[in-house]
Amino acid sequence: MNSFIPSPGFDARRFKGTTLILPSVSIGNVPQLTTDLLLSTLKLDRVGCIEDENVIPVLGPADCPHGESSTSTAAFPTVGAGAGAAGVSGGLLSLAVEVFQSKDGKWTLIQQRSPTVSHRSHHYADNLVQFIRDSEFDQVVLLASADGARRIDIQLRSGNPVRYIPSPQLPATLLDILRGLGLETLENIPATDREVQHARELLAERVQDIQLDDPSASSATSAQSTLEKVPRIPNGGFARRLHSLCQESGIAILTVVAFAMEGDNAPDAIFLANVLNAILKVHIPTEQQIRDGEGEWKVPRSWDSLYGNSHHQDMYQ
Template sequence: MFVPCGSSAPPDFEGFTLLLPAVSVGNVGQLAVDLVIFTLDMPKVGYFYTDCLVPMVGNNPYATAEENSTELSINAEVYSLPSKKLVVLQIRSPFVKNKYRSFCQTLLSWVKSSRCAKVILLSSSHAYQCDDQQLHGCSNGIQMAVLLKFCSEGDNIPDALALVNYLNEWLQLVKSEQNSTAPATPSQWKIPHSWRLLFGSGLPPALF
């Protein structure tokens, strides 16, 4: 369930678009959501408390200075930008075995009670498994769209940039500096500093 930050009253998400990633191939959806949160400087407004995700805690992935680098982040957090009627649920850990359906039910209940206008799911799938049947679904009475990027495991930053650009063509979250109608370029998406450790911290020099 949604838990607001601090002791403040729950924010109003009526009419908002909910954006969230699927935990999928190459973490492409999660990387794309990172780009949206960091580029738009979206403030954290709460957490999504659930026992359906593997527990995790870490430093603030969107830290910009020493002052906010010690803030802690957990496996499911909620960010909001009222000026764009956008709320984002970032998921940072995989599902506990056999808990996927339970999580979906809890999420749907929150979406309905929050009266969000629509849901957009950013996902990815193995390129060799491309099948038109994957592009169809149902949404339990909620307006829902899935943006799916077929890709392979590896350096999936280009896939995340491509996926977030597809999203931007629709929602117009970021405008091109040269032309307001042109699509955003990769340089216009701000890369979180935490991405420097996507592939680890490198080999210790002592090995050589």
């Protein structure tokens, strides 16, 4: 079970009625990089973190956009002044799963900075759905990326590398926006033999851990049938499961999927951020911001280290 730990002074009831945007750790880390752009540009306030035993714990210096100090609103102080803050500039830290919110309370973002424990992503998805249900978000927008090498013919012929998966609970106005942008729903991608075998092993493992007289035994099989109602997202992390669970729980969720390959995925993240902005209008710069050159997405400093430091040229002489 995960637990939301609010920042001092934040009331979790402020989640109610907001739109939640979160990434699924997927191929190329495109959703996480897109979330980085949103956090850097919108300067959201960090309102808490989520502790979950199914996510690998990490700790590091807080990220911030280029041209800003580490004491900006993109960073946040540690809860206490214990030994964990020692050696970190200003005691500012980033954690594995953090929660942010816009000052007007319209947008709530979750950023996941580390992967889930092997074979535990379904547990993390289950816990997130409970958090979403308890928080009473107005709607959920899930960002995911899918393996570009697994595209079928119709997807290869399409000029748009982005697809979406709607839930029946989404408002008609949002669906009209998606159609107006020319976006298409995600087509079903056939499973490989390895994926079929993995799904069978996972289901057998879950059923084996449940007592035969436990009603949860049938729920494991039911969850699998629910999952099959959502198109497959190759290398999309827990996106398919989270979407199916939210849909089954009556939660309005939109999953936006970008096809990508491993490599320099910064352009993919910028493209996905532009698509998301066209759908939700999360970033509408003022005329003054445009004149000041602040109309574009702000790249965080952490992107400077995405692929390590450059090699010293002397080694080639």
